[in-house]
Structure formats: C-alpha cells, structure tokens
Amino acid sequence: MNNLEAYFHQFQQYSAHQGDIFLYQYDGQKSSYTIHLSGIIHGNEVGSLPTLLALIEDLERGLIKFGGRINITLGNPEASRQDKRFIDADLNRLFLKDQPHEHIDTHEGKRARALMPILDQSDLILDLHQTMLPSAMPFYIFPNTPIARAIAEGIGGTKAYIDATPTEDKPTYQCADEYVWRQGKPALTLELGEMGFHQPATDAATESVRNLIALIEMLRAQHALQNPHTMLSLIQSRSKGQLSQYRTVHREPYGEPDRQLAPGFINFQEVTKGEVLSAANTPVIVAPCSGRLLFPKYPSRDEHGQVNETLPKEIFRIIQTV
Ligand SMILES: [Zn+2]
Known part of the structure; x- marks a missing residue:
C-alpha cells in the first residue's frame, strides 16, 4: 500500500x-x-x-x-x-x-x-x-x-x-x-x-x-x-x-446463491451454446447461446460455501460480435 x-x-x-x-x-x-x-x-x-x-x-x-x-x-x-x-x-x-x-x-x-x-x-x-x-x-x-x-x-x-x-x-x-x-x-x-x-x-x-x-x-x-x-x-x-464491436446478447440473473460458475473463466472467453458453465456438484448452468463471456462472477464464500457478500445481480453476460 x-x-x-x-x-x-x-x-x-x-x-x-x-x-x-x-x-x-x-x-x-x-x-x-x-x-x-x-x-x-x-x-x-x-x-x-x-x-x-x-x-x-x-x-x-x-x-x-x-x-x-x-x-x-x-x-x-x-x-x-x-x-x-x-x-x-x-x-x-x-x-x-x-x-x-x-x-x-x-x-x-x-x-x-x-x-x-x-x-x-x-x-x-x-x-x-x-x-x-x-x-x-x-x-x-x-x-x-x-x-x-x-x-x-x-x-x-x-x-x-x-x-x-x-x-x-x-x-x-x-x-x-x-x-x-x-x-x-x-x-x-x-x-x-x-x-x-x-x-x-x-x-x-x-x-x-x-x-x-x-x-x-x-x-x-x-x-x-x-x-x-x-x-x-x-x-x-x-x-x-x-474496432471489433460486440453487444450483450444475454444477461444471466444470479438467481439462487448456490449457483456457481466452474472455476477459471475470464472475460472474453469463448463459450458455445449448450456448454455447461457450472461448477461440479452445483445447480447446472448451461450457456444459452454461443459467444464470449463478460463479467463472470465468483462472489466470495465462507467455509460452508455460503456467499458472504451482496449477491451480484448477474452471474455472467454473453457478448457477440455485431
Ligand atoms: Zn470499474
């Protein structure tokens, strides 16, 4: 600091x-x-x-x-x-x-x-x-x-x-x-x-x-x-x-707090329609369309897996080229 x-x-x-x-x-x-x-x-x-x-x-x-x-x-x-x-x-x-x-x-x-x-x-x-x-x-x-x-x-x-x-x-x-x-x-x-x-x-x-x-x-x-x-x-x-121009085609509401993305996603990572995006042993999340991920969210969790911060509005977005 x-x-x-x-x-x-x-x-x-x-x-x-x-x-x-x-x-x-x-x-x-x-x-x-x-x-x-x-x-x-x-x-x-x-x-x-x-x-x-x-x-x-x-x-x-x-x-x-x-x-x-x-x-x-x-x-x-x-x-x-x-x-x-x-x-x-x-x-x-x-x-x-x-x-x-x-x-x-x-x-x-x-x-x-x-x-x-x-x-x-x-x-x-x-x-x-x-x-x-x-x-x-x-x-x-x-x-x-x-x-x-x-x-x-x-x-x-x-x-x-x-x-x-x-x-x-x-x-x-x-x-x-x-x-x-x-x-x-x-x-x-x-x-x-x-x-x-x-x-x-x-x-x-x-x-x-x-x-x-x-x-x-x-x-x-x-x-x-x-x-x-x-x-x-x-x-x-x-x-x-x-410039390569993108627009947001999907915003996935966070929904239930036990939903979790699989670890390791980054911004602009390509995903394909139907791809499973959820972590193992959590509710299944599937990419509803192909594109690139934007703002994937991993809210911090305590030792019991409970989210210990304000839940984000969205868990991820998908963008596509215009
Ligand atoms: Zn900022």
Whole structure:
C-alpha cells in the first residue's frame, strides 16, 4: 500500500489548492476545450495510477504540447486505501442529479456530488477501469455514438469495443460515462484488464490517454473543435483501424446463491451454446447461446460455501460480435 500512498501524495502535491477533492487541472490557455481523465472510480482498480501520475509529471515539465484544458480526477481514494471497490455503495451508479434517498449520506453519494460539477466542465471523458477477473484483452465499453467510437479507434489502447448504450430514459443508477454522454459529449470507458498494478494495464492506459491528448491537440490546431462534422471526419482519417464491436446478447440473473460458475473463466472467453458453465456438484448452468463471456462472477464464500457478500445481480453476460 506504500506504493498507493506515494501516488496519492504525488497527486496532491500537484493539486494542493484543490483540497481533498483529488482534482488535477492543466490549462494550455489556447482553448477552453476540456478533456476529463478519470481513474479509480472503483477503489481497487488502481492500474491507471502510474499512467495518470506520469502524465501529470510530463504536463508539469512542459513535455506535452496541449493548448486545451485537462481535468484529472481520482474517484475513490478512500476505497483504494481499503483495497475495496467501494465503501458504502458503488460510486459508478450514483452520478445522478437526483440520487436515491438511501445513498445521499453515503461516502460515495457525497463523492459523486463532488465530482459531477467537474464532469460538467468537460467536453469529453475517458474513464479508466479494470475488471475483477483477468481479461483476454482490454476493452472499451461505453454508450455508442459515431464520434466516441471514432475517438476510440483513433487513440488505440485496444481493438475491442462493447456497446453499452443505455436503454432507459430515466435511469435509477448512472455511470460517469453515461452522465457525460447524456450531456451530448463523447464519453469513453476503457477496461484495462484485471484489477491491480501491471504493465499491460499501464501500456493500454498510456497509449489511450497520450493519443487522446495528441488527437484533440491536432483538432484544436485545425480549428475543428467547434465543428462536429469536421471533427468526426478528421478523427476518422486518423483511425488506427476498425474496432471489433460486440453487444450483450444475454444477461444471466444470479438467481439462487448456490449457483456457481466452474472455476477459471475470464472475460472474453469463448463459450458455445449448450456448454455447461457450472461448477461440479452445483445447480447446472448451461450457456444459452454461443459467444464470449463478460463479467463472470465468483462472489466470495465462507467455509460452508455460503456467499458472504451482496449477491451480484448477474452471474455472467454473453457478448457477440455485431
Ligand atoms: Zn470499474
């Protein structure tokens, strides 16, 4: 955990005037266009920190040419310090102007209310996350718009994209990317693979954030930031190649707590229709269709096999290429 405190200390040194909000601000003074980079909205997904701190160092040393503004926030350092996803409630469900009554006084309810005015300043967000389990590759997952998809293609980090366009007009919970997307702005989330500090996470995060800044700087220099059409065609001309696009075709409700997946499944693992996915001597779970697994869940259990945490809503999803 010393490593973590060193990152927080360094971050606070560069943003001392911001108090405990964990906000770093850069202003290139040639444009008000604001990129928002977000890390550790889930406390134990710390893998973006080396990238964000190295970026801040380079911005402070003048090693990066950028005429616009950059806001960098660390979402939930208190949960990181406890090596938890969250303390009271999942922060990435609470980016709502009208928060559910029961969450208003929670740690995360307050954090979301501190972060939303900063998100309101942004013209674009890139939110960096990690998955609980390993992933065959990093992946983007965010509401689908032509410009957001073109940006993801243009900046790299991975070649996989999962369409997570919300279907409800009045959501009862909302992620940071969705909050920004509802303001009509590009909103990208990049999952950097399994949670924790590791080089592949640093590499994917570094490639995407550095290329994003370079891409927006190119658009600024071409006076394209005010014109969505020019912006889109310029970004597409810089594309690093097609993203493989996936959509969720099945969400398996967790159901009874004695249901268990066989050990060892990871994100993006291929499954075939009819394949048995359950652990031995537990209720049979069969893949209802072919595709790839997403977010397979293994809730922690006590010595009697009883789940000793809040049961997840879903035990797994299946995604397929579009
Ligand atoms: Zn996350």
